[in-house]
Amino acid sequence: MRPLIPPTAGRRLRALAAVAIATTLLAASACGGDSGGDSGSANGEVTLRFTWWGGDTRTKLTQQAIDAYQKDHPNVKIKGEFGEWSGYWDKLATTVAANDAPDIIQMDEKYLREYADRGALLDLKKAEGLDTGKFENDTLSAGEFDGGLYGLNAGINSFAIVANPAVFKAAGVALPDDTTWTWDDYNRIAAELSTKLNGKGWGTGAPGTNEAALNLWARQHGESLWTPDGKLGVSPGQVTAFYQNLLKLRDAKAIPSAEFVSQDMNAALDQGAMATGKLAMSWMWSNQLNAMSKAAGQELKLLRVPSVEGKASANGSYYKGSMFWSISSRSKHQKEAAEFVNYLANSTAAGSILLAERGVPPNTEIRAAVTPKLAPADAASAKFIQDIGKELGNPSPAPPVGGGQVEKIIQRYTTEVLFGRQTPDKAAQGFIDEVNGELK
């Protein structure tokens, strides 16, 4: 019998099949992702999905806390889903839309209302087994609105400048006195650092790669990014002034080139210019000191942000809930999820693993228990938070629904200004119009 397919065609077909398989695999890898999977089974075992953003340090610590919990609760299995900040929100929105939201969600202030207003989050006041009695006054309020508690404060932080003393030393520049420095001092010192580093690094990262620096600027000038009634509170004049100062920094070469800033803007924490020792100073949240120090392999130092008059008490700083624990309103295991969140927030065991990586614990008992155990970097950020306590002004109003977009918007206009494609006043107006357009 003659074979149906001639040998050469057979070979060709086989090659084709190989190509087809390879293509399918590529396509599959491009889609990636996990398909949730239903939790719960006959023998009372419960699987909770827990999602967070953050770098390696956070992931390791969080996994340790999960392991410890699972040991004590053999019927609960917790599946961690984690990623970098930049892709986190797209993924969360997609899973929530697909009715496949993780049970426990690490939430940010920017998106809290967005999700809570749409009924995606559980009112934690109604959750069984979650105790907030030991929380410091005021630390709950940021997650509270319309009479419900939708996010439980996971740690306190503050926006600050992180300095790399080794780079300062290499440049032969003294660390500034951060209780008295002004914006002019900041600009001058950063430019001097760049000059002395002579191409090996720069004085500072650009303010304006997220909205927090603009908020501080506004607060120093009697305004604020958001108003308590959920509107944009910053005027075109102050955004213009903020961008004019950014141009001063650029022209003095105090910050890296526009291309570099734009590339660094969404880099992962441990791959950014601060972590690789190219910057003497950068803007970031105080709780990131530990992760950033680890990534840089250096002991970094937190500095108060500069102010207009050189008075730390007038630099606009405020305590922020660094992040929140939320539970999906559609979780099938709300009780177990609440118990786990209770463990994260109120147990010394979890506290001594997580330490202050997510910010200073808002539970005062845990804070007291944890403080002696803190690694130098966490201890330093905890001390920083304590030190600035007496200098703080009013709390900063929470972003309204739609306010989560402000980060991407300011990044875009900062890029426009740095590349000289828009003047500060035009960018300021564009920024304000666009943010107002997003608010619903």
Add this chain to the structure above:
Amino acid sequence: MSALGELSALGRKKPAGQKKDNLAAYLFLSPWLLGLFAITIGPMIASLYLAFTDYNLIQAPEWIGFENFTRMLSDERLHNSLRVTFTYVFVSVPLQLAVALLLAVVLDRGVRGMAFYRSIFYLPSLLGSSVAIAILWRQVFGTEGLLNQVLALVGIDGKGWISDPSTALGTLVVLNVWTFGSPMVIFLAGLRQIPTMYYEAASVDGAGVLGRFFRITLPLLTPIIFFNLVLQIIHAFQSFTQAFVVSGGTGGPSDSTMFFTLYLYDRGFGNFDMGYASAMAWFLLVIIGAFTAANFFASKYWVFYDD
């Protein structure tokens, strides 16, 4: 005789046999049909409905009529995304096809180890829209990327190609041109169809290489060029992965790589604006449909069918 008998027998039995055949065909097609209706047609109908609603992914959609479509008229970022997409399509597709045609003609001249070259050149087409290649692209065109290191060797100061709004789209065009393999393979097949006697006759008449290319190859290849053009234009309009990964999901810097598809995704999943995103998707379908129709219309004037 017996064959003829069989044929006539077949003819007589036709109705019953055909029904059976059809059933078998549909049975074999059923997995695909199931996919078509569940994964393609179903969601398409749903998105057509959503295009007329305000839908934030979490709460039930709310009917708002044509509001999403009128909103597109005044959405400057959408206009920018159209500019970016059109630039990308109109620059990268002709370049890609030119490179594909050139290499196909060279390979067709009987290069030794042709199968090897064909596979090598085809490989980027398979990889081109994958995440891995887009990540590689970031490394190649970054401030400290491969390209700048090579440029430094010849004393040229490079730049952050991907992080500069004026060059970022260019890197994506290069990426698309690089995936010339699939049109090239189709061109190669087309070149095989051109009878060699035309070339022989032309050579006898003293036509040079260029003359033969422009007078014989190109006209006889126009149906294939047309086919590739339609395919690649549609493909380019739908590009997403490259821009998404290369720009870190932002369409940046400064929206310079914000393809229409990327903006659609940003609206839908980044801004909880799925109604608007659905309307955008249907708008894109109309654009692609219009271009394809225009292509077919224009083809009457330049495509030459040798039959």
